[in-house]
Amino acid sequence: MDFLRGWGNQFLGADLALTLHRADFRCALAPDCLTHVDRATVPETPSFSRGRDAERFFWRWASYNGWTRSLVGHVALLTGECIASCCDRR
Numbered sequence: 001m002d003f004l005r006g007w008g009n010q011f012l013g014a015d016l017a018l019t020l021h022r023a024d025f026r027c028a029l030a031p032d033c034l035t036h037v038d039r040a041t042v043p044e045t046p047s048f049s050r051g052r053d054a055e056r057f058f059w060r061w062a063s064y065n066g067w068t069r070s071l072v073g074h075v076a077l078l079t080g081e082c083i084a085s086c087c088d089r090r
Contacts, residue, residue, distance in 0.1 A: 010050070011057040018061055 017027045062070040 011053055
């Protein structure tokens with residue numbers, strides 16, 4: 001997990017689940033298991049850091065579903081996010 005050193009917490013669970021899945025372990029979701037945290041105790045992460053971490057997570061796992069499929073989906077997601085952010089700026 002050295003690659004993840006310095007990452008924000010938002011991708012650690014997903015990265016762990018994908019790592020276990022790649023090693024042929026199974027991850028089970030327990031919908032009745034909830035974790036609560038007081039927002040005041042969580043430091044605000046700058047937008048640039050969140051975006052950087054999301055890109056690092058994408059590139060780490062892009063080959064898992066195939067490069068073409070991942071890149072097409074990534075472009076579609078980024079396009080949708082850009083359009084949504086432009087529409088929100090009234």
